[in-house]
Amino acid sequence: xxxxxxxxxxxxxxxxxxxxxxxxxxxxxxxxxxxxxxxxxxxxxxxxxxxxxxxxxxxxxxxxxxxxxxxxxxxxxxxxxxxxxxxxxxxxxxxxxxxxxxxxxxxxxxxxxxxxxxxxxxxxxxxxxxxxxxxxxxxxxxxxxxxxxxxxxxxxxxxxxxxxxxxxxxxxxxxxxxxxxxxxxxxxxxxxxxxxxxxxxxxxxxxxxxxxxxxxxxxxxxxxxxx
Amino acid sequence: xxxxxxxxxxxxxxxxxxxxxxxxxxxxxxxxxxxxxxxxxxxxxxxxxxxxxxxxxxxxxxxxxxxxxxxxxxxxxxxxxxxxxxxxxxxxxxxxxxxxxxxxxxxxxxxxxxxxxxxxxxxxxxxxxxxxxxxxxxxxxxxxxxxxxxxxxxxxxxxxxxxxxxxxxxxxxxxxxxxxxxxxxxxxxxxxxxxxxxxxxxxxxxxxxxxxxxxxxxxxxxxxxxx
DNA sequence: GTCTATAGGAAGATAGAC
DNA sequence: GTCTATCTTCCTATAGAC
Numbered sequence: 001x002x003x004x005x006x007x008x009x010x011x012x013x014x015x016x017x018x019x020x021x022x023x024x025x026x027x028x029x030x031x032x033x034x035x036x037x038x039x040x041x042x043x044x045x046x047x048x049x050x051x052x053x054x055x056x057x058x059x060x061x062x063x064x065x066x067x068x069x070x071x072x073x074x075x076x077x078x079x080x081x082x083x084x085x086x087x088x089x090x091x092x093x094x095x096x097x098x099x100x101x102x103x104x105x106x107x108x109x110x111x112x113x114x115x116x117x118x119x120x121x122x123x124x125x126x127x128x129x130x131x132x133x134x135x136x137x138x139x140x141x142x143x144x145x146x147x148x149x150x151x152x153x154x155x156x157x158x159x160x161x162x163x164x165x166x167x168x169x170x171x172x173x174x175x176x177x178x179x180x181x182x183x184x185x186x187x188x189x190x191x192x193x194x195x196x197x198x199x200x201x202x203x204x205x206x207x208x209x210x211x212x213x214x215x216x217x218x219x220x221x222x223x224x225x226x227x
Numbered sequence: 228x229x230x231x232x233x234x235x236x237x238x239x240x241x242x243x244x245x246x247x248x249x250x251x252x253x254x255x256x257x258x259x260x261x262x263x264x265x266x267x268x269x270x271x272x273x274x275x276x277x278x279x280x281x282x283x284x285x286x287x288x289x290x291x292x293x294x295x296x297x298x299x300x301x302x303x304x305x306x307x308x309x310x311x312x313x314x315x316x317x318x319x320x321x322x323x324x325x326x327x328x329x330x331x332x333x334x335x336x337x338x339x340x341x342x343x344x345x346x347x348x349x350x351x352x353x354x355x356x357x358x359x360x361x362x363x364x365x366x367x368x369x370x371x372x373x374x375x376x377x378x379x380x381x382x383x384x385x386x387x388x389x390x391x392x393x394x395x396x397x398x399x400x401x402x403x404x405x406x407x408x409x410x411x412x413x414x415x416x417x418x419x420x421x422x423x424x425x426x427x428x429x430x431x432x433x434x435x436x437x438x439x440x441x442x443x444x445x446x447x448x449x450x451x452x453x454x
Numbered sequence: 455g456t457c458t459a460t461a462g463g464a465a466g467a468t469a470g471a472c
Numbered sequence: 473g474t475c476t477a478t479c480t481t482c483c484t485a486t487a488g489a490c
Contacts, residue, residue, distance in 0.1 A: 014473080033350045035263030039466065051468080052474050060466065122346070122405050123260045157427060164420040167406045168399040175398025178349050185388070193391040200384060201428035241455080266484065279456050281485065 018056045020046040022113075026067045029116035030177065034123035037064065064120075065128050069135065071117030075106045076139045092150040093203060097195040099146055104173040104194050108180055109187055118174040143170070150202060157204030169198055245283045247273040249340075253294045256343035257404065261350040264291065291347075292355050296362065298344030302333045303366045319377040320430060324422040326373055331400040331421050335407055336414055345401040370397070377429060384431030396425055 011019070024045035028037040039060050043050045057063045082102035083095055090098070106114040117132075124132060147166050150156035156165075173194060180190060200207065238246070251272035255264040266287050270277045284290045309329035310322055317325070333341040344359075351359060374393050377383035383392075400421060407417060427434065 017473085031349075033260040033262055035260055036350060038464090040464090049475060050466085051476085054467065055473060119349070122258075123263060157423070160423055160427075161412070161416065161420045164412070164417060165424055168403065168421065168424055171402025171405065172395040172399035175402050176395065178398065179394045185391070189388065190391060193388045194395065196384070196387055196431070197392055197395055197428045200387075200431035201424045204423070204427035205434050207432050207434070244455085265482090267482085276457060277484085278458085278486080282455060287484065 021053055021056055021063065022067055025063045026112040026116045029064065029067060029120055030112055034064065034120045067113055068117045068132060071111060071113035072136060074111045075103055075114040078102050078106045091155060092153040093155040093199060096146050096150055096202060097198050100169060100173055100198045101191045101195050104176060105191060107173060107177060115177045119177065155206065156202045157206055165202065169201065248280055248283055248290065249294055252290045253339040253343045256291065256294060256347055257339055261291065261347045294340055295344045295347065295359060298338060298340035299363060301338045302330055302341040305329050305333050318382060319380040320382040320426060323373050323377055323429060324425050327396060327400055327425045328418045328422050331403060332418060334400060334404060342404045382433065383429045384433060392429065396428065
């Protein structure tokens with residue numbers, strides 16, 4: 001076992017506690033919003049008293065900012081990873097659909113952190129919001145370029161405003177936490193619907209051939225978590 | 228001037244103050260969320276002291292519930308009104324697009340109340356949320372029937388799950404307050420993009436003829452407020 | 455109808471024992 | 473590392489004068 005392995009695999013008890021606090025905060029951010037998330041509730045959920053929380057974090061805002069930060073990064077990294085998994089001959093539209101599906105998946109099941117980051121965006125205090133926008137620069141560029149590639153390839157309806165279309169579709173997936181219920185349909189189903197909807201929305205009347213609207217098997221929406 | 232006119236036109240001073248309080252609360256709900264909206268801030272925005280607010284409302288929650296209630300009703304009524312304005316030969320897809328555009332318009336400009344109602348949905352306390360769901364029943368049915376009519380008319384991609392598609396698209400328009408900036412594009416532009424996107428998304432590969440994806444002039448996205 | 459003053463409680467944060 | 477006890481601030485809501 002390498003030293004790096006030891007440091008990463010076996011989380012110290014201290015790291016575990018810290019993580020429980022962040023998990024609790026992410027959960028509460030989703031249910032109560034930014035201002036509704038209380039340190040006392042975080043402590044209760046993490047099975048601690050309030051002062052123990054302040055041993056790990058300087059302030060309430062520091063906890064919440066770290067949650068948002070992690071959530072944004074998880075979403076970005078997952079989208080990048082899924083894009084890299086695509087076969088080299090994937091079309092521009094294939095890449096766009098895979099990106100939205102990867103983002104949606106993170107929001108819905110893999111990460112309460114990502115859902116929290118998306119849902120509290122508009123509620124952050126000014127300074128936190130500014131830092132978040134700064135961090136999100138790379139993601140913003142990535143999404144812009146994905147859509148732009150589709151336009152240049154002639155696969156995206158040229159009558160659509162690219163920015164508005166991108167934001168509408170991101171909104172559609174970010175909002176999904178409000179209504180998605182795993183009991184009413186599997187993750188695979190919802191991801192398939194999302195991909196179909198995104199493909200239709202962006203291709204528009206260009207999607208004349210039957211194959212253009214049907215993703216290939218290689219673009220499976222199923223998420224395979226890393227070991 | 229009819230007596231009804233007199234009652235509606237000339238709002239009593241008392242009604243005006245009450246309205247200022249609700250306006251302030253709607254604005255704050257959008258910016259701060261449910262838990263972040265303070266009575267003291269409502270009072271300041273309404274140019275009052277806190278006790279004056281409690282002269283008009285029994286509690287903080289009573290103010291916020293009325294805002295949400297009004298917001299939901301405004302959205303519903305506006306969608307119904309716009310549907311009634313459509314020419315009788317409008318297609319099922321025309322009706323769906325007009326409905327989403329009417330909802331988006333309310334969310335973006337005509338009503339801070341509607342935006343507040345949509346954005347705070349997930350943050351309401353259990354009892355308020357239950358009452359809101361009860362009130363939203365009629366709206367839910369209306370949206371379901373709109374999409375269903377499209378499916379039955381063969382104008383909606385049959386491979387889409389109707390419920391998921393409806394919720395994704397409502398999410399897309401509800402989320403628009405997070406990013407839409409009037410300085411970057413007019414209301415007419417954003418409504419046109421939304422209609423195009425909704426039409427594409429739902430029609431999918433069925434939208435093979437050029438006309439199918441181009442709304443007619445009769446379906447102007449411009450909102451004309453009542454006198 | 456609107457105000458000043460204030461009760462009563464809950465929240466964020468810290469001191470200091472263990 | 474985690475706790476009990478406590479400080480300070482801010483919030484909702486009310487009492488009562490004008």
